[in-house]
Amino acid sequence: MKFDNPEDIIQLTPHWKGERFPNGRPKVDGDILRRMRKITLEEAWGPLWHRGYTFQFEGDFKIIHPNKVMVGRAVTAVMVPKRPDLHETLLQYGHEQEDRKGFFNQWVIDTLVEDDVVVVDMFDKVHLGTYVGGNLSTAISTRTKRGGAVIWGGIRDNQQVVEIDNINVFYRGSDPTAIADVTMVGMNTPTRIGKAICMPGDVVLGTPSGVIFIPPHLAELTVVQAEKAQVRDVFGFVRLRDSVYSTAQIDAAWDVDLWTDFINWFETDEAAAEYRHLTWTKELEDARNAQRSGPQSDVRL
The missing domain is CATH 3.50.30.40 (Ribonuclease E inhibitor RraA/RraA-like)
Incomplete structure (x- = not known):
């Protein structure tokens, strides 16, 4: 050996x-x-x-x-x-x-x-x-x-x-x-x-x-998904404090309108600045597909 x-x-x-x-x-x-x-x-x-x-x-x-x-x-x-x-x-x-x-x-x-x-x-x-x-x-x-x-x-x-x-x-x-x-x-x-x-x-x-x-081959995916969860939470806390959405809306699968609101906030709010290396194309496309085909669960891993 x-x-x-x-x-x-x-x-x-x-x-x-x-x-x-x-x-x-x-x-x-x-x-x-x-x-x-x-x-x-x-x-x-x-x-x-x-x-x-x-x-x-x-x-x-x-x-x-x-x-x-x-x-x-x-x-x-x-x-x-x-x-x-x-x-x-x-x-x-x-x-x-x-x-x-x-x-x-x-x-x-x-x-x-x-x-x-x-x-x-x-x-x-x-x-x-x-x-x-x-x-x-x-x-x-x-x-x-x-x-x-x-x-x-x-x-x-x-x-x-x-x-x-x-x-x-x-x-x-x-x-x-x-x-x-x-x-x-x-x-x-x-x-x-x-x-x-x-x-x-x-x-x-x-x-x-x-x-x-x-595992090293999952390290980047793990970080990206963790960062996405973090910044979504930041957005959710802001909108809940402002009474824009209910907790049920924030915790459920986001529809196209909510995703659009989030992306506009993500691109302009200083609280999201450190996360702007992230992209949301897939999430928005999934929401559009869900809207066309009916409700589906949101799994945030």
């Missing part, structure tokens, strides 16, 4: 058609990451759930900065309990064949780049399962700039880690012990985090509610 193998990563992410890192990991555009930081977890969850991606969220974490949103591209790792023969074989292989330094967790963190988030299955181990402490969290901060870590296991040096402002860390528990009796069996492979699955290159969105892993 090889750690961080480009052929494996490309094989496992065939739906991604965009740019990749040298190791084959999907590289979602930085503008998508920037926009992702402005959406809620529920807005990201909807488009995934309705496309069959129903195991992308895990919420049972402690959080170093509970009110800080974290967004980045996943770098994954899978750890298992130590078995001496396997442990010695893989550690020796990494050192001698791939020229890696230190222990397994250091191998992963040494590969991080800007906007990365390390995502680690430590099989919920906390005692002797502290994947990062003050030093490695500082390395994550330096390398990723604004990324962080999602660890299904433990961390240590919390008093030091909490002082690092530019990243976030989602973890299961704290312990003063160092990492021990674990072996890495996968790097940038499919990784289980609680009841969720994360793939290398997934967009990681960490919020006060928990973490959702967004």
Whole structure:
């Protein structure tokens, strides 16, 4: 086996058609990451759930900065309990064949780049399962700039880690012990985090509610649909305050007249300025088709 193998990563992410890192990991555009930081977890969850991606969220974490949103591209790792023969074989292989330094967790963190988030299955181990402490969290901060870590296991040096402002860390528990009796069996492979699955290159969105892993080929669609939901809500609040429409009209499928009113507002009101990269051709056409054929449900995903 090889750690961080480009052929494996490309094989496992065939739906991604965009740019990749040298190791084959999907590289979602930085503008998508920037926009992702402005959406809620529920807005990201909807488009995934309705496309069959129903195991992308895990919420049972402690959080170093509970009110800080974290967004980045996943770098994954899978750890298992130590078995001496396997442990010695893989550690020796990494050192001698791939020229890696230190222990397994250091191998992963040494590969991080800007906007990365390390995502680690430590099989919920906390005692002797502290994947990062003050030093490695500082390395994550330096390398990723604004990324962080999602660890299904433990961390240590919390008093030091909490002082690092530019990243976030989602973890299961704290312990003063160092990492021990674990072996890495996968790097940038499919990784289980609680009841969720994360793939290398997934967009990681960490919020006060928990973490959702967004497949790279769905990242732009997720952001666009979230932004459309946001700006429609802004319009709806304005029109409801002015008593122009009822809540039933705002919450139901919009007819052509309401869509026309919305688009006129969207193109002229300052409150919509940051959303003007969005287009509404399909929505207006769907409303016209619905008007010709009769009522149909409005699914806002």
